Amino acid sequence: xxxxxxxxxxxxxxxxxxxxxxxxxxxxxxxxxxxxxxxxxxxxxxxxxxxxxxxxxxxxxxxxxxxxxxxxxxxxxxxxxxxxxxxxxxxxxxxxxxxxxxxxxxxxxxxxxxxxxxxxxxxxxxxxxxxxxxxxxxxxxxxxxxxxxxxxxxxxxxxxxxxxxxxxxxxxxxxxxxxxxxxxxxxxxxxxxxxxxxxxxxxxxxxxxxxxxxxxxxxxxxxxxxxxxxxxxxxxxxxxxxx
Numbered sequence: 001x002x003x004x005x006x007x008x009x010x011x012x013x014x015x016x017x018x019x020x021x022x023x024x025x026x027x028x029x030x031x032x033x034x035x036x037x038x039x040x041x042x043x044x045x046x047x048x049x050x051x052x053x054x055x056x057x058x059x060x061x062x063x064x065x066x067x068x069x070x071x072x073x074x075x076x077x078x079x080x081x082x083x084x085x086x087x088x089x090x091x092x093x094x095x096x097x098x099x100x101x102x103x104x105x106x107x108x109x110x111x112x113x114x115x116x117x118x119x120x121x122x123x124x125x126x127x128x129x130x131x132x133x134x135x136x137x138x139x140x141x142x143x144x145x146x147x148x149x150x151x152x153x154x155x156x157x158x159x160x161x162x163x164x165x166x167x168x169x170x171x172x173x174x175x176x177x178x179x180x181x182x183x184x185x186x187x188x189x190x191x192x193x194x195x196x197x198x199x200x201x202x203x204x205x206x207x208x209x210x211x212x213x214x215x216x217x218x219x220x221x222x223x224x225x226x227x228x229x230x231x232x233x234x235x236x237x238x239x240x241x242x243x
Contacts, residue, residue, distance in 0.1 A: 065111035069104060076100040091138050098132035118165055126158030149200045156192045160185050176234065180224040187217030 002011045002025070004018040017024050076097045083093035105128040109121040133150040137143035167181040194210035207214075227233050 061111050061114065065107065068107055068111060072100045072104045072107075094135040094138055098135040102128045102132055118169070119162060122158060122161050122165065126154055126161075129158075130154050145200075149196060152196050153193065156196065157189065160189045160192075176224055176228055176237070180221055180228070183217040183220045183224070187214040187221075190214065 002013070003009065004011055004021065004023055004025070006023040007018065007021045009018060009020045011018060011025055015025055079093040079096040083091065102125070105124050108124065109116045109118070130151060133146055133154065134143075137146050164181055164185045168178060171177065171181070190210040190213040191207065194207060195205050198204060198206055227237055
């Protein structure tokens with residue numbers, strides 16, 4: 001008793017092809033014959049089995065972006081409605097809505113508009129964070145910290161991120177040079193943060209913990225610059241670290 005390899009219908013021993021789907025009936029023993037003894041049916045053995053493979057259509061990036069956008073939008077709208085109609089004691093939904101705005105802005109260069117410049121993307125991220133901090137002022141009951149601390153820190157972080165991205169994209173790029181740019185950015189960022197925080201809290205400019213971070217970053221930068229300036233040393237470090 002045999003069955004069709006394509007549709008599975010039971011076949012009579014005398015049939016040469018399936019009466020339902022017209023697939024040739026192949027005797028597995030005939031495939032073991034020598035090339036000179038092969039029959040016409042055996043020559044078609046390679047094409048007698050279905051060749052199509054089931055595949056799931058890939059999801060387009062724009063469709064995925066639309067799905068994520070609707071999820072983020074529905075979350076923000078639902079929380080806003082709940083805040084207005086049910087939990088009206090405070091404006092807690094502003095924190096959720098602001099987080100949704102940041103998440104959506106971060107999704108733009110990934111799944112919505114992939115041709116967006118990285119510099120514009122960083123500016124949009126900084127703008128979203130600024131909006132989020134401003135919305136938090138309605139929850140804290142005081143907005144003095146926003147122009148005095150929140151906004152300057154956001155501008156500083158965005159500016160450092162833009163400068164770091166510019167160095168990586170426009171200047172010579174390797175493992176050592178990227179490390180050099182990164183340590184420099186960390187040192188400047190920490191110094192800027194301590195200056196802003198100290199001036200906001202005590203109206204004075206002083207360095208303490210950021211000076212330690214800056215010193216470490218400067219030492220590392222000097223070591224990296226020395227390594228980059230000496231070709232033999234640079235090649236030796238690359239061989240040792242396998243990059």
